[in-house]
Amino acid sequence: MTPAELSAAVRAAVQAAVDAGDLAVPVPAEVRIERPRVKEHGDYATSVALQLAKPAGRPPREVAEAVATRLRETAGVAAVDVAGPGFLNITLDAAAQGALAQTVVDAGDSYGTGSAMAGEKVNLEFVSANPTGPVHLGAVRWAAVGDALGRILTAAGADVTREYYFNDAGSQIDRFARSLLATAKGEPVPDDGYAGAYIEEIAAQVVAQNKGVLDQDEATAQETFRVAGVDLMFEEIRSSLADFGVVFDVYFNEKDLHDKGELDDALKRLTEQGRTFEQEGATWLRSTDFGDDRDRVLVRSNGEPTYFLADCAYYLDKRQRGFDRCIYMLGADHHGYVGRLRALAACFGDDPDQTLEVLIGQLVNLVRDGEPVRMSKRAGNVVSLEDMVDAIGADAGRYALARYSSDSPIDLDLDLWARRGNDNPVYYVQYAHARVASLLRNAAELGLDKGELQPALLSHEREGALLGALGEYPRVVATAAELREPHRVARYLEELAGTYHRFYDACRVLPRGDEEPTDTHRARLWVVEATRVVLANGLRLLGVSAPERM
RNA sequence: GCGCCCGUAGCUCAGCGGAUAGAGCGACUGCCUUCUAAGCAGUUGGUCGCAGGUUCGAUCCCUGCCGGGCGCGCCA
Numbered sequence: 001m002t003p004a005e006l007s008a009a010v011r012a013a014v015q016a017a018v019d020a021g022d023l024a025v026p027v028p029a030e031v032r033i034e035r036p037r038v039k040e041h042g043d044y045a046t047s048v049a050l051q052l053a054k055p056a057g058r059p060p061r062e063v064a065e066a067v068a069t070r071l072r073e074t075a076g077v078a079a080v081d082v083a084g085p086g087f088l089n090i091t092l093d094a095a096a097q098g099a100l101a102q103t104v105v106d107a108g109d110s111y112g113t114g115s116a117m118a119g120e121k122v123n124l125e126f127v128s129a130n131p132t133g134p135v136h137l138g139a140v141r142w143a144a145v146g147d148a149l150g151r152i153l154t155a156a157g158a159d160v161t162r163e164y165y166f167n168d169a170g171s172q173i174d175r176f177a178r179s180l181l182a183t184a185k186g187e188p189v190p191d192d193g194y195a196g197a198y199i200e201e202i203a204a205q206v207v208a209q210n211k212g213v214l215d216q217d218e219a220t221a222q223e224t225f226r227v228a229g230v231d232l233m234f235e236e237i238r239s240s241l242a243d244f245g246v247v248f249d250v251y252f253n254e255k256d257l258h259d260k261g262e263l264d265d266a267l268k269r270l271t272e273q274g275r276t277f278e279q280e281g282a283t284w285l286r287s288t289d290f291g292d293d294r295d296r297v298l299v300r301s302n303g304e305p306t307y308f309l310a311d312c313a314y315y316l317d318k319r320q321r322g323f324d325r326c327i328y329m330l331g332a333d334h335h336g337y338v339g340r341l342r343a344l345a346a347c348f349g350d351d352p353d354q355t356l357e358v359l360i361g362q363l364v365n366l367v368r369d370g371e372p373v374r375m376s377k378r379a380g381n382v383v384s385l386e387d388m389v390d391a392i393g394a395d396a397g398r399y400a401l402a403r404y405s406s407d408s409p410i411d412l413d414l415d416l417w418a419r420r421g422n423d424n425p426v427y428y429v430q431y432a433h434a435r436v437a438s439l440l441r442n443a444a445e446l447g448l449d450k451g452e453l454q455p456a457l458l459s460h461e462r463e464g465a466l467l468g469a470l471g472e473y474p475r476v477v478a479t480a481a482e483l484r485e486p487h488r489v490a491r492y493l494e495e496l497a498g499t500y501h502r503f504y505d506a507c508r509v510l511p512r513g514d515e516e517p518t519d520t521h522r523a524r525l526w527v528v529e530a531t532r533v534v535l536a537n538g539l540r541l542l543g544v545s546a547p548e549r550m
Numbered sequence: 551g552c553g554c555c556c557g558u559a560g561c562u563c564a565g566c567g568g569a570u571a572g573a574g575c576g577a578c579u580g581c582c583u584u585c586u587a588a589g590c591a592g593u594u595g596g597u598c599g600c601a602g603g604u605u606c607g608a609u610c611c612c613u614g615c616c617g618g619g620c621g622c623g624c625c626a
Contacts, residue, residue, distance in 0.1 A: 038570075047568055050606070060606075084569050085606070130626075172626050282624055293553075293622065300624045307626050335554050336621045362555065363620075404563070407555060409619065411562080416575090420588070423575055431588045439585050446585095483566060491564055494573070505581095505590045512584055528585095550588070 001076045001096040007033045013070035022066040025055045042089035049086040060086030098455025104530035112477045118157035126329035128165040131233040132176040134384035138331040144401035147246045148486035151541045156481035164248040169255045177226035240385045245543045257313045266313035275347040287343035327357045335360045362409040392417040395544045399426035403490035432497035433535040434550040450525040457523040462503040469499045493538045
């Protein structure tokens with residue numbers, strides 16, 4: 001019996017009590033079931049009686065009894081106790097719990113998927129680092145978390161498009177181009193420019209690809225460096241992200257917005273909506289009407305559009321491409337954008353609560369030998385995605401970044417995450433998978449076939465704990481999707497790995513030596529295979545490999 | 551000054567209103583002649599920043615304070 005089925009059974013028990021006139025309450029749409037921390041409290045517990053006590057006008061324990069009486073008649077339910085103030089503690093019989101192994105194995109790759117977000121078209125924009133340098137660490141957090149979230153939302157049934165907004169227009173790009181040109185000429189980079197080894201490399205490549213570029217006049221040469229430099233930089237970004245396992249469905253060029261006149265369209269639309277005004281020669285958006293701190297300039301007094309107008313055009317473009325929900329993943333240093341992004345959606349006539357969502361990720365610091373690794377793009381000692389992958393590998397990097405709540409700033413200890421040991425959480429989880437895989441290989445060698453599951457044989461306490469943990473997985477994925485919190489999947493996997501290791505320690509799966517295989521061996525093989533399914537599915541959601549051997 | 555985030559074990563962090571607040575690391579002690587010891591079992595460890603409020607019940611929700619991080623351009 002799955003938690004979802006049990007939840008439905010409890011609800012049915014409430015319904016039955018109401019139908020019989022024992023309770024006069026509206027039946028809740030959904031009954032929450034939880035797994036108690038203490039095993040004396042049964043396999044599952046619900047506080048539904050505590051919640052219904054008030055509307056019923058009865059003491060919670062009386063309500064609990066009324067529900068318990070009906071629930072005890074449910075097939076698979078071994079015992080229902082009323083405990084404490086009115087909790088219902090439910091114990092399943094071994095067969096009902098063991099049947100979960102079958103559910104998991106039968107579902108295979110699709111175990112954990114759901115339909116809560118079916119039909120929802122989601123645009124997930126993340127990284128979007130400017131092509132003026134390698135992908136830096138703040139953006140890398142979102143590469144790991146964003147890609148994982150994309151997989152999780154997909155598992156929840158959403159139609160997800162991963163998108164990278166690629167700023168190939170504007171003054172930062174001009175500074176980048178000027179820096180390349182100066183470096184190629186052997187001149188010092190401008191004060192507001194970019195420096196570092198990567199600038200020298202790109203400059204050299206541009207020169208190699210464009211013979212005679214240094215003989216061009218200043219403006220032409222700068223344009224050559226801009227186009228070629230952005231191209232090279234972007235290719236480097238794309239390939240380092242691909243090495244990290246992150247591939248976007250759409251790489252959206254800001255320049256296209258300009259070239260296609262979408263900024264003008266957006267401005268016209270906002271003006272038609274009556275949201276713009278002129279002041280001191282500039283055109284403004286009255287974003288304060290929708291909660292922004294201050295109004296924002298759309299077109300400068302010199303006639304140049306602002307970056308913010310491009311943001312408006314870009315949002316409009318996303319909506320016109322049919323996205324119901326536009327999710328932006330930003331670093332904490334950009335949280336000041338939230339207000340204006342919400343306001344711009346509202347200015348177009350949308351309800352920002354429905355169509356726009358901004359996720360903020362706190363900053364990431366690297367620590368090595370107990371000392372923070374300082375970084376500065378200007379000075380050129382950038383800590384990039386590639387540096388991190390070189391130091392700890394893609395699996396550890398993705399896992400390390402995805403296992404923490406985005407709300408909490410993190411210090412990544414490179415020494416720890418590079419270690420191939422048990423203090424490294426990613427190895428703990430991967431090791432569990434490798435152990436499972438090894439066991440399944442051995443079973444195959446022995447010619448042990450798991451046959452037909454006899455769930456009632458799975459009565460060991462550690463088997464029950466493992467089955468219970470396996471049953472939680474779909475809810476974990478659903479919650480991670482709903483709250484946009486991939487770290488829940490990682491934490492769950494660590495718990496599952498621990499539960500498996502404890503099961504493994506206590507329950508011999510394969511027959512020893514010349515021992516004859518029993519149905520218990522075969523039943524346990526079902527549980528092991530179910531564990532493999534869940535560990536593999538969970539790691540896949542995080543974009544981390546599930547090794548067969550370690 | 552205003553805004554967002556954070557404050558939980560020695561350290562790094564979980565805990566979308568429930569029962570006795572958890573995990574890993576660290577420290578200490580045990581467990582490998584047969585399925586991976588990258589594992590397991592045990593010991594150690596807490597005024598959930600402080601003060602009020604909401605309620606059957608608050609680490610969680612609300613208010614105020616204290617402490618820390620990050621923001622508040624006709625920059626991008």
